Amino acid sequence: MRVANYYGREDLRVESVEERALAADEVRIDVEACGICGTDIHEYTAGPDLTPSADAEHPLTGVGLPVPLGHEFSGIVTEVGTDVTSVTEGTAVTVNPAIVCGDCRYCAEGRYNLCESVANVGLSADSGGFSERAVVPAANVVSLPEEIPVAYGALVEPFAVGVHATRRSGLEAGDAVAVFGSGPIGLAIVQAAKAAGATEIFVSEPRTTRREIAAEVGATTTLDPTSTDAVKAITDATDGGVDVAFEAVGIEPTFTAAIESTKRGGQITAVGISNSDVGLTPNDLVVVERTINGSNGYLSGPLADREFRMVTRFLADGRFDPEPMITARIDLEDIVEDGFEDLVDPESDHVKVLVEP
Template sequence: MRAARYYGPQDVRVEEVEPQSLGPNQVRVEVAACGICGSDLHEYAAGPITIPDSPHPVTGESLPITIGHEFAGTVTEGGDGAEVSTGTEVAVNPIVWCGDCRYCAEGNYHLCASGGFVGLSGGGGGFAENVVVSADQVVPLPEAVPVEVAALAEPFTVGVHAVERSGLGLGDSVAVFGSGPIGLAVVQAAAATGADPVYVSEPNPHRRELAEECGADEVLDPTATDPVEYLTERTDGGVDVTFEVAGVEPSLNQALTSTRSGGTTTIVSLFEEAVSIEPIHLVTAERTVVGTAAFHGGPRSAEEFGVTLEKFASGAFDPEPLITSRIDLGDVVDEGFERLLDEESDAVKVLVEP
């Protein structure tokens, strides 16, 4: 079968590979669509970052590995003990876990000491015709959710978990710094949780438009308006909850200092390098900072993915505005990675349909 495999920076090859073998309690998922994620781009541009160059403790695999972790498809085969019927359309929770460490024992599989992701840590990936995963990782789709769109369940569940971590309450004001795919998912998750108003700060005009489409009440261009001054003024001293989803030093500091005293900043970005903050802003104003990049996984795979899929079905979440193109697996480098890295392009979420 065809699969896109990561060999190193700027070196992703679509090639013929042997399909994975199917073990007990595993299912084979024929991939309908797989989104290209910001973390895939980091790996492509400057990796390997999380992709293992020595055998991964859980999957045992190292470079080259099949990539792609935001995917959905149809179960075509089940191993012994796998209680999922063939033909079931599913979203896949990509968390990889060991089952032995203290975090797995607590049920926090996403914090597993040797964990990872299908499509980044070995164990196959969604940029392939099919993938073998644990039956625990597949979440059946509600009838109203098209299988290709369900590929976006993964990034939206990052948003659901981030809102949960932030402690956001009904009627809280929110500011989201950065409206790429995860920022847009956070905007929708915050709005669906009852945040009001939701502000977005984003320098890219196309992404500001998308933020409005996704339910932001007001969007700011931080290159034209000082977001800290503006938000502090508009919210009587600071926003209740801010989200940092841009991954750069200025937006982190803006997120921290536009939060009200006693408020919370949730960092959802993977920063490429160390950045500087002034802890005095946290100390004197008793602000809280929390971090998150994933969601519950393992035997808890369906908990937050289920929330996301229900909201796709009810229309409370609308993933469509994020999807800017659908491409064939053979075009994943030129029409996918290279286009997303081109600063002139308006691409947001590219879906690869193997």
């Protein structure tokens, strides 16, 4: 079987591996499609980070390098373990990739997505989606409705990030929203915010293609921050600021702009993964009573199907449209050249590249 294994920075190799037998609680999936995520690109250019390091195995899974990549995928179940009753052979599924420990403080409190030793299929487990077949715990699979193409299941994970962020923001019907950054997560947030009843959705994004896609999936105004004062445009149009702003980049200019585009008493939800210093000014929060919170992934562990199911329903009823976000479909053998190397380029017009093993 062919699989893309991550050996370390800028070292991803498509190679042949033996398939292993299933444990009693696992299923085997014939992979239909797997999206390349910003996280994968980060591992490629700056990792190992969420992948195991060269000299240490992941504490929960015991997996070390090389590790198979790919955590946004869908396919058909071809085999189930002896104890599995929740899913049967032939079922179209997507995968919630998070594997939680079940006994840290946060798992005990039911906040599984904050698990202290979380691992992920396709980052720190022995299987991933850039592979002809994947093996995952049955508890991690979510069945897909018949109405949607199986390949759309590969977009459920990034859409779930958008749904979780929208729910964390407390967005209410009728609210005005600003989204900073319209990569796959920003575009998922636009669609989730629209589904939640946002009336105005401003998107600030420097890349032309991404602004066009944002408009196609629900943004009511798109702004190019390299040629327009996005904060001024948003605050002028909304009598002082939006109710809710989402930051989906993780750098100081967008973080600051997200805060300044929000009304007094408004909400900023931070989604962009980053270790950057974003230079906060206390009075941008204190005297105007704005609130900032973070949003990490999606519900997982025993709650693995909650937000994933919301997404599959939105895909089935047409409120979520993944098609404009899919900018290329490539073979597994071309994953480095036509996938990773292309997405590394900051000028790339690609949004979501699907690998179809």
